[in-house]
Structures are given as C-alpha cells and as structure tokens.
Amino acid sequence: GAGVSQTPSNKVTEKGKYVELRCDPISGHTALYWYRQSLGQGPEFLIYFQGTGAADDSGLPNDRFFAVRPEGSVSTLKIQRTERGDSAVYLCASSLETGNNEQFFGPGTRLTVL
Amino acid sequence: KNEVEQSPQNLTAQEGEFITINCSYSVGISALHWLQQHPGGGIVSLFMLSSGKKKHGRLIATINIQEKHSSLHITASHPRDSAVYICAVRSPRDDKIIFGKGTRLHILP
Numbered sequence: 001g002a003g004v005s006q007t008p009s010n011k012v013t014e015k016g017k018y019v020e021l022r023c024d025p026i027s028g029h030t031a032l033y034w035y036r037q038s039l040g041q042g043p044e045f046l047i048y049f050q051g052t053g054a055a056d057d058s059g060l061p062n063d064r065f066f067a068v069r070p071e072g073s074v075s076t077l078k079i080q081r082t083e084r085g086d087s088a089v090y091l092c093a094s095s096l097e098t099g100n101n102e103q104f105f106g107p108g109t110r111l112t113v114l
Numbered sequence: 115k116n117e118v119e120q121s122p123q124n125l126t127a128q129e130g131e132f133i134t135i136n137c138s139y140s141v142g143i144s145a146l147h148w149l150q151q152h153p154g155g156g157i158v159s160l161f162m163l164s165s166g167k168k169k170h171g172r173l174i175a176t177i178n179i180q181e182k183h184s185s186l187h188i189t190a191s192h193p194r195d196s197a198v199y200i201c202a203v204r205s206p207r208d209d210k211i212i213f214g215k216g217t218r219l220h221i222l223p
Contacts, residue, residue, distance in 0.1 A: 018120075033211075035213075040215070041202075041215055041216075042118075042202070042213030042214050042215045042216050043157075043199055043202075043213045044213070045210050045211060048210075056208065056209075056210070059210075091157065093157075102147075102159050103147075103159065103211070104164055105149075105156065105157035105158070105159070106156075106157070107154065107156045108156065108157075
C-alpha cells in the first residue's frame with residue numbers, strides 16, 4: 001500500500017513480557033517518528049530517525065524502550081519488561097525529511113499490558 | 115500548563131452547524147498542524163500552516179502568529195465529521211511536534 005502501515009494492530013501481553021511493534025513507512029521517506037498516545041491524551045513524542053540513525057530519542061520514557069531502523073526503512077519499537085502503564089496506542093509517522101514536511105501517520109498499534 | 119491547549123475538549127452539535135475549534139500555544143513554532151483522528155486511532159493530516167489561512171473543502175484553518183492562536187472551522191457539519199481533532203505545533207529549535215489533547219467532535223444527524 002501507499003501509506004504507513006503498522007503491525008500488529010492490537011497486542012495484548014502480560015506484565016513483564018517483551019514486545020516488538022513494527023512500522024513500515026512510506027517508501028522513500030527518510031524521517032520516521034514514533035509517538036505514544038494514552039487514553040484521552042494527545043500523542044507524545046518518543047523517538048525519531050533520520051535514515052538509519054536515531055536523531056532524537058529524548059522522548060523514550062526509560063531504558064526499557066528501544067527502537068531500531070537498521071536499513072533506513074522499517075522500524076521496530078521494542079519494549080522490555082512491559083508494565084501496565086505502557087498500555088497505549090503507539091503511532092508511527094513518516095515524512096520525506098525532517099523539517100516542515102507533512103508527517104503521514106500509520107493506524108497505530110494498541111498495546112494492552114495485563 | 116500544557117504548551118498546546120485546545121478548546122473545547124468536547125463538542126456536540128447538530129448536522130449543518132458551523133463548528134469552531136480553538137488552539138492556543140505558548141511556545142515558538144515553525145508550523146502548526148491540524149489533524150483528524152477517527153475511532154480506531156488512524157490520524158490524517160488536515161492542514162499544515164505557518165501563517166494566514168488555508169481552506170480545503172468545508173474545512174478552514176487560520177493562524178495568528180502574534181496571538182499564538184489557531185482555529186479550525188467546519189462549515190455545514192456532517193455526522194461523518196465526527197472525530198477527534200488535534201492541534202499540534204512544530205518547534206523550530208528541535209523540530210519536535212507537540213500535540214494538544216484533542217477536541218472530541220460529535221455531529222448529530
């Protein structure tokens with residue numbers, strides 16, 4: 001498809017487990033962003049990549065969160081030792097470059113930690 | 115206080131009404147975005163603007179840089195406009211986007 005895709009669409013896991021969330025950006029988009037949206041809140045920035053490198057990871061809440069983009073396309077957000085407070089919708093967006101370029105959002109992955 | 119404030123938080127209106135959603139921000143910005151989020155989470159970008167006014171169909175977005183305020187208007191509202199509308203600003207310093215909490219709009223038929 002032409003848009004940003006994210007898998008899985010829903011993930012239910014138990015406290016303490018490890019999860020991986022995947023984002024496929026629009027082909028050719030060099031910038032990729034991860035956001036987290038808790039219920040009733042706007043999205044919050046987690047990390048963004050320019051190409052393969054994490055240009056800014058200051059939004060990652062703690063060291064249980066990690067993201068990679070090894071080939072500058074698909075990105076994986078990894079969460080270790082999940083906690084109930086990690087439950088949220090994780091949104092990915094991509095844009096042609098950083099700067100004032102429109103970001104195109106994926107449908108999100110709804111993570112529920114029991 | 116949040117850096118991006120939206121009002122109202124919730125809005126219910128009858129089909130056909132003119133809708134206004136407001137956004138105020140307290141930081142310097144390089145651009146302001148209006149986004150639409152439907153149930154299920156998908157986000158669609160409606161407008162990106164840094165000055166003046168933009169129009170797309172029944173949607174109009176305005177921004178006043180001096181007053182740090184933007185409005186999103188919907189003319190001849192329709193039940194399919196029901197969604198959460200999010201205002202977001204881009205920081206010129208670090209290029210991050212800061213989101214408002216959103217305005218939940220419900221248009222009754």
